[in-house]
Each structure stands twice: as C-alpha cells, then as structure tokens.
Amino acid sequence: MAENTYLIQGAAILGGDPEDLLIRDGFIAARGQDIYGAAGFDDATVLDAAGLVALPGMVDVHTHLREPGREDAETVETGTRAAALGGFTAVHAMANSNPVADTAGVVEQVHSLGRAAGWVDVRPVGAVTVGLAGEQLAELGAMADSRAQVRMFSDDGICVHDPVLMRRALEYVKAFDGVVAQHAQEPRLTAGAQMNEGAVSAVLGLAGWPAVAEESIIARDVLLAQHVGSRLHICHVSTAGSVEIVRWAKARGINVTAEVTPHHLLLTDELVRSYDPVYKVNPPLRTDADVQALREGLADGTIDVVGTDHAPHPSEHKECEWAQAAMGMTGLETALSVVQETMIETGLMTWADFARVTSFTPAVIGRLSDQGRPLEVGEPANVILVDPAARWTVDPHKMATMGRNSPFKGKELPGSVVATFFKGHPTVLDGQLNTPYRYPEHQEPMGAAGAVSSK
Amino acid sequence: MKHLLSTENLSASDAIRILDTAEEMSAVGEREVKKLPALRGRTVVNLFFEDSTRTRISFEAAAKRLSADVINFAAKGSSVSKGESLKDTAQTLAAMGADAVVIRHWASGAPHRLAATDWIDAAVINAGDGTHEHPTQALLDAFTMRRHWSRVNGTASVAADLKGMRVAIAGDVLHSRVARSNVWLLKTLGAEVTLVAPPTLLPIGVEHWPCKVSYNLDATLEAGTDAMMMLRVQGERMNASFFPSTREYSRRWGFDDARLRALDDLGMKDTIIMHPGPMNRGLEISSAAADSPRSTVLAQVRNGVSVRMAALYLLLSGDSREAASTNAATLAFAGQSSKESN
Numbered sequence: 001m002a003e004n005t006y007l008i009q010g011a012a013i014l015g016g017d018p019e020d021l022l023i024r025d026g027f028i029a030a031r032g033q034d035i036y037g038a039a040g041f042d043d044a045t046v047l048d049a050a051g052l053v054a055l056p057g058m059v060d061v062h063t064h065l066r067e068p069g070r071e072d073a074e075t076v077e078t079g080t081r082a083a084a085l086g087g088f089t090a091v092h093a094m095a096n097s098n099p100v101a102d103t104a105g106v107v108e109q110v111h112s113l114g115r116a117a118g119w120v121d122v123r124p125v126g127a128v129t130v131g132l133a134g135e136q137l138a139e140l141g142a143m144a145d146s147r148a149q150v151r152m153f154s155d156d157g158i159c160v161h162d163p164v165l166m167r168r169a170l171e172y173v174k175a176f177d178g179v180v181a182q183h184a185q186e187p188r189l190t191a192g193a194q195m196n197e198g199a200v201s202a203v204l205g206l207a208g209w210p211a212v213a214e215e216s217i218i219a220r221d222v223l224l225a226q227h228v229g230s231r232l233h234i235c236h237v238s239t240a241g242s243v244e245i246v247r248w249a250k251a252r253g254i255n256v257t258a259e260v261t262p263h264h265l266l267l268t269d270e271l272v273r274s275y276d277p278v279y280k281v282n283p284p285l286r287t288d289a290d291v292q293a294l295r296e297g298l299a300d301g302t303i304d305v306v307g308t309d310h311a312p313h314p315s316e317h318k319e320c321e322w323a324q325a326a327m328g329m330t331g332l333e334t335a336l337s338v339v340q341e342t343m344i345e346t347g348l349m350t351w352a353d354f355a356r357v358t359s360f361t362p363a364v365i366g367r368l369s370d371q372g373r374p375l376e377v378g379e380p381a382n383v384i385l386v387d388p389a390a391r392w393t394v395d396p397h398k399m400a401t402m403g404r405n406s407p408f409k410g411k412e413l414p415g416s417v418v419a420t421f422f423k424g425h426p427t428v429l430d431g432q433l434n435t436p437y438r439y440p441e442h443q444e445p446m447g448a449a450g451a452v453s454s455k
Numbered sequence: 456m457k458h459l460l461s462t463e464n465l466s467a468s469d470a471i472r473i474l475d476t477a478e479e480m481s482a483v484g485e486r487e488v489k490k491l492p493a494l495r496g497r498t499v500v501n502l503f504f505e506d507s508t509r510t511r512i513s514f515e516a517a518a519k520r521l522s523a524d525v526i527n528f529a530a531k532g533s534s535v536s537k538g539e540s541l542k543d544t545a546q547t548l549a550a551m552g553a554d555a556v557v558i559r560h561w562a563s564g565a566p567h568r569l570a571a572t573d574w575i576d577a578a579v580i581n582a583g584d585g586t587h588e589h590p591t592q593a594l595l596d597a598f599t600m601r602r603h604w605s606r607v608n609g610t611a612s613v614a615a616d617l618k619g620m621r622v623a624i625a626g627d628v629l630h631s632r633v634a635r636s637n638v639w640l641l642k643t644l645g646a647e648v649t650l651v652a653p654p655t656l657l658p659i660g661v662e663h664w665p666c667k668v669s670y671n672l673d674a675t676l677e678a679g680t681d682a683m684m685m686l687r688v689q690g691e692r693m694n695a696s697f698f699p700s701t702r703e704y705s706r707r708w709g710f711d712d713a714r715l716r717a718l719d720d721l722g723m724k725d726t727i728i729m730h731p732g733p734m735n736r737g738l739e740i741s742s743a744a745a746d747s748p749r750s751t752v753l754a755q756v757r758n759g760v761s762v763r764m765a766a767l768y769l770l771l772s773g774d775s776r777e778a779a780s781t782n783a784a785t786l787a788f789a790g791q792s793s794k795e796s797n
Contacts, residue, residue: 203635205588321560322563
C-alpha cells in the first residue's frame, strides 16, 4: 500500500451525506465517486468512516504551550500532542513564555520547536509590548518578517490597558496585515480579583472581577479599531454585555472578531462554591445568563471563533488555597466535546457551523493560508474524523497534556476525535496518537504567506 | 457534624445544639476547677496563618478546659514562612495525629480545602477565613443575644431561638467574615437582620442575602433595634476611597455618643451594643458606648470560650464517638447555667 494515500470511506463531510475522500501526498486528491477513477486509490490505506463526521482540522487561536520557560507545565511537544488528539491541526502559541515571545528570536524558537514536534502547525503569537510590561511596543515588524511569520500579537494574560499604546499597536500592525488580540481586563477594576463579582462572590468572600472591567475595555478598543481602521480580535469574551458590545461594533462595520472558550460555554461561577482552584480561570467563570448569551452570540456569528485558552499548570499550583492558585484550565483535549455538548446537542449549531468557528474563521484571523480550508479537491489535507455518537468520561490523568487541571474532570461528554490528518499524515488514528508529520529537508516553512485575502 | 466550616449550611437544630451545649460549658467556667476530662488524649491544633491572639487564646482555653492537648502552630516563625504549602502543613499535622484543626487563614475557603481534600482526616473548625466566614464568632454572638433576649422575655434560653429579635449590623460588611456568618446564622435562628453600611462597603450581590440593607444608621435605630452590632473598620480603607475620611465615616456610620443617647431618648432601654473586637474606639464606636452598661463586648469574649468548648466537644466526641455518653453524663453534673451579666 502507498504510504501517503488514505481512502476515507463513508464520512459525513461537515455533517452532510456520507461521501468518500482520497488523501494523497498531503492533499485531498479526490472526493466522492471521482475517487474510483483517480490514480492510486486501489493502493490506499482504507479507513471505514461510517457514522463519522469529516471536518477541517481545528485551528486554535489561543493556546499556552509554556515553552520556553515553564517546561514543568507543558512543552511544545506535549502540548501539540494534546492538540492533535483534540482534533487540532494548528495552534497559536501565546506569548507569555519566559523569555516572553517579544523578539524574532523567541518566536522563531517556538516555531522550530513546533516543526520538530510535527503534530500540528505551531503559530507563535508575538507580544504587543516588551516583556508584556505594557510600556513599549515590541518589535512587531521583526516578528512578522521572521521565519515564524507572526500575524497575531497579544499580551494575553495582561491587558494592553494604556489607550495610547493600544492605539499605536492597532495602527502599526496594519503594515503587515496583523491583528491585535486583546485580553480585555481593566487592571484597576480587577486588582486582586479572584472570581466573577456577583451573588456568589458576595457569599464566598472572594474579591470580585466585575463584568464591566471586560466590557469597558472592549468598548474602548472597538472604537479605537474603528478610529484607526485596523483589525482587532477580542480574546475569551466572557460576559453577556461583551457580546452586546461586539454585536453593536459589527453592526457599525468595525473590523472586530471575538473568541469564546469552551469552559465559558459550559461552566458557571456556582462551581467556585467548592473553593476548588481547578475552577479558577481568567476571565473568571460567569453566571448562567452569561453562558446563554455566549452560546447565542457564537450561534449568530457575533462571536466568531472558539479558542481554548488551554492553560496547563503543574499540580502544586492548584493544590493550594484558592487565592494562591494559578489561573487557567486545560482545554485542547476537551474542546470539541464541550462545543458539541453546548452548541450542537442543543441544536444551536450544525457541524458546518462547527467547522466555521473552529477552523475556517480562526485560520482567517491568524492568516494561515493552508489551514481552515474546505474539504475539496486540491486543498491541503488537514482533516479530522469525529465520532459524534461516542460518550466518554474525562480523566485528566489520561491526557497527553502535562496539565491535570481540567475543570471537566469526571464529566461525561459527547464526541471523540477518531483520526487527525495533518498535511495528509495521520497524527491520530483510532483515537490514539500515531506518528508526527516529518517536514521534508530544506523546505521553506509553509503557512502565513499572505495568500488569504484580507478583509 | 464532621467539620464547622460556615454558618451558611448550619441547620437550626445543629446551631441550637451548639448553643445549648455552650450553656452547659459556661457553667464549667464558673467552677473553681474549670476543667472537664471530655477530650483527654485528644490533640487539637491551632493552625494560624494570620495573627489573631484573641481568637487563638480563646480556642486554646476552650480546648484546655476540655483536657485536650493543644498545639499552637503559627505561620510566622514556622516552616510556613519558608514557603511550605497548606497541603504539606496539613499532611504533617495528620502524620502527628491531630484530631482537630482550628484554622485561621487570610484566604477565603482555606478551611474548606482542608476539609474537602484527603490531605488530613481531622475535624476542621474555621476560626476565620479571609473575608468569608467566622462561624464561632457568629455562634458566640448568637449565644450572647439569646441570653439577653431570653432575659428580656423572661423565658429560658436553653432550646430557644431568636425569633422576633431585631439585629442591626453596621460597618465594613464587604470585608467582614463576621457579618457574613452572622447574617446566615441569625436568619436560621429567626432574627431580623439589617445591615447598615456605606454603599462602597456592601458587596455586589448583597440584595440576595436574607436581610435588609440600609445606608442610614439613624433611621435604622429609629425603626427599632434590639441589638446593635458594630464592625471593625480599618483606617486603610480610607486610602482605597471606600469613604472620604475617618471623621466622615464616624459621623455617618459610627456608634457615637449622640447615638448612644438616642437609644435612651427612643425608649430602647433593652438594646444591647455588640462588637466582635478589637475595637477602634472613636471610629466605629465611641468609648462611652463601648463602656456603657449596654455593651456586651466582654460578655462576648467570655461566651466565646463556652461556644468553642461546645464546638470542639460536639465535633470530637459527638454522636458518632464512643465517649459521648460518658461525657454527656459528666456534663450533666455541670449544673445550671448562671445568669449572664451584661
């Protein structure tokens, strides 16, 4: 059998009628009945995909891979294994590593670690400001021109709160079709904040993180983006008010995109009553009304994409008092299931919508030319096969990520990733890690070549 | 009851059982030999991550009067200050055979973590956690109120609740674990609670609490109150713009001499004035008010030992423990509780 040829039989493409797909040499070679006249099909490795849904490989706009600096929490290798198992073929690695990804050197290091790992495309996000300090622009152009070809810039974890600096960043990235991804958190309103400010925080005596601290920054930034005519992305939108502001901004034609995490689509601040720090995350879990508004916003397109905000931490950073604990949750290996549970099982979205919010649009935001493409002949074969009928119980100790901080621990979720094809190579088969993709020697990196038409 | 973590989930029957047991314990404090053998051979650890000499010695006296062995573990000058985690500290105490851990911690929820994890199997008593709860303070306040309310009504305090009693709590509710524990417990016992504070010192979400909220201390007093509890206000709140100045705070929300006189003018001769201590005399309470016959400040301290004895006794030798019947017999000899003086 030919090593690089796979025949997927009877998969529901984007949830449609069962069809066959032929993958050869990294591309989709044929689709439907045409396969059986195409070269090489009789040599192909056959995968019976009856009952499975074929989707474009998921693209995460928001991943913390922790390397360099916190290899005790995650490495590019372990994080991208988790990504492949979760159905991703590309992740954006956030800049808050140590050293911070604020120079061409660091983003190139992360980029090459990703290529060496070979599980997914690793697209480094560049810091907006030097050292995430919020004082001085990092060398955004150098990062854009580097081998990592950075297009997304973010101080994620910290808000670019200085309005002048934010304005300049938005203006400057226009030079190379970049986007500023804002972590919207007014710092003075959230000093010492531990959880959503509301009925639950009042009882628990934990310092509140008010919704207005997120919404006021989003309101300011959409107006700045309008004023300077630039492209703005809002990370992890978490409140009903934020959805309203983004909806208003889009109605005015402002070039803003927004992201929601799987955990904000499912979990509420009621869980904090346990004081278990596995539920501590930034922005915090909100109320049920917020959860419902986020689901509606994602369904109606106000929120463009799902981003995991995968944030692994070593267990000692969670086995402690709430106030001492680190903020963040793992998410790569549960994202598909949580989105299926909250958006598809509820009837709010179809699998085609799922492909839009987890693959097509994230690739456009990150300017990834060979990701988030339709499953058509000639397109790069970044494809996943999903069993929507599967049910499984989350066990963090069985995950590929080094982080054990999954808030879904013990929860039964629908849907599992059966196979992941990255550049035509199966990184995951039968729900298990297979082998990484190996780049040909001396080949120029693929990726953001500016081929995607900009808005 | 395995732990005493909060009053939010404390049932009325458990609360009254603690208060009734505390009545019996208070009689021990009146005797020449202030000691019971109830917890002989048991080890109680006072684990204090935050300085509080008053609470610590109250628990220490309570445990010693029950003949328990007491270990005081203060975060300062111990391995905790060298960065040892709560988990390691708890496991160390478990390895040493602690039967009960009395924990005071600056972080809300720390006692819940000890109780919920498998780090230690001992009974956990919350001696104040962050801005969350201070259940034994609320129980001693309720004990003090119940004795007063019974005397005013000419009824026995044992087995009684606080139905019909009007309690006002004034001060920094936002940062107060005492206020939270009192609101839940007083509601459970049937009292009517009014919180009085500047709007900046009330938590967002207070409207869901089972109490009334007022910004006006004078109006609250005029409406009638049977117990006026003043909360400590820290001067540093002023620097964070919770209020403009300590003088303005005192004028609007402090229990000053004019308000003390107003109680007489309003004919509220039986209204008591409470404070959990330590007091800022001249800020939230005037000296005349703190030292007046209405003040229960010292009775609260005295009752604190009785209530903490009751909590330790019920957790460590309660229903499920073999020693319970023997100890109950011992307690029966403790005799009638004496009249509380204000």
